[in-house]
Amino acid sequence: MDVITLAIVLTGLTFLFSFVSWLALMKVIKVRITEPYLSGEPEKDYSLNIHEPSITLKRIFGKLYDAIYKYIQTGYWGDWFLLSLPFLVVLMIIFIIAYLKG
């Protein structure tokens, strides 16, 4: 089994078992919904329509942007460059390994 097949088989098994377990779990899980505590702000800001993929994606990327831009504890874009640097290094290492192996 080569590495690509291995990755596909294991990812496939992960998603397959997750889906089957999810179907089984959703039948037995009980959910109690709580109202948001609002101090004056309109409730529509909290609405998330998961049936509309475009809105969902927009909200997800919005949240990601918020996470990167607003919640970052160190404050500057320069710090984010430093944080992304390790990933660039990993990519470079994979490139070097692939190059050396021909």
Added chain:
Amino acid sequence: MMSEILLSFIVYPGLLFLVTFSLITQWYRRKIIARIQRRVGPKYVGPYGLLQPFADIAKLFRKEVTIHKHAPVRGLVFIGLIGLFSLVAAILITPLSLTPLRTNYDVFVFLYLTVYASIAILLLGYGTHSVYPGIGSSRYLNLFFLSEPVLAISIISLVELIAPGTYSLGEALSRYLSLSSNGISNVAKIMSYILACLSFGLALFSKLSLKPLDISEAETEIAGGLVSELSGPLLSLYILIHEAELTLMFYIFSSMIIPLPYNGKGLPFLLLSIAKYFAVVGVITVLSYSLGRVKIDQAIKILLRFGLPLSLISLTIAIML
């Protein structure tokens, strides 16, 4: 072949084994932590409280999920399950599996699968639509950006040192560090090995949210952070992902940092491996609970100034040898 893989995935060393072993490890860690804090720890369920973690998980699964009305509960459960099953898939690459799915470059598949678990933990926090889990997730994301590369580079360099040229984690875990070459090459190999182990250990504290790098779960500051809004089955899924991740990483770490003097097969090897595993878990738990939590910027500096350079130096030496 497929039936063997399915059996491995569900029973051994897959879901049943991983969950059982993870919860036994949790009991062991809880006993040690209790001893440090002059408490008794798990006591009532099973002999010496051994079944307490199982009872906790069973109880949580029976409870209802209390959650914000805009939180996507179905999505969160699915994400949690993906996180758990990705770790189950990752363990099939290791020699624990009766039919190990090893091949060249499988270390990259292992690293890719374990990232799912971290992302699942991150999204479980974000998805609850609350401030404290949001801050906790943000901090987790900050550390994730650093701990994952450090961990990946350390594991790749250890694999390259133990099983040169294969990039196979399964192969590396069933061998030991061979010092066949002489002189300067040998010294360089040992140096690289020590540096990789150090950076691996450092990244482990961050990835597994262990003190002092567990700022994403600060109880008094952000009310538990990531997990503060999780309840019932969602909380139990989080616990299972966290414990399974911890067990898997401790197993890899203990197998690599203390190489046994021979290639392993049979009962003595198994017993020695288990002893090694629990010894490493014990030492890391004592070390972890003896240290205070550091701030997020300090944690980032620790990983950036020590973890990343050490792992890079180690990998450079390993590739050049």
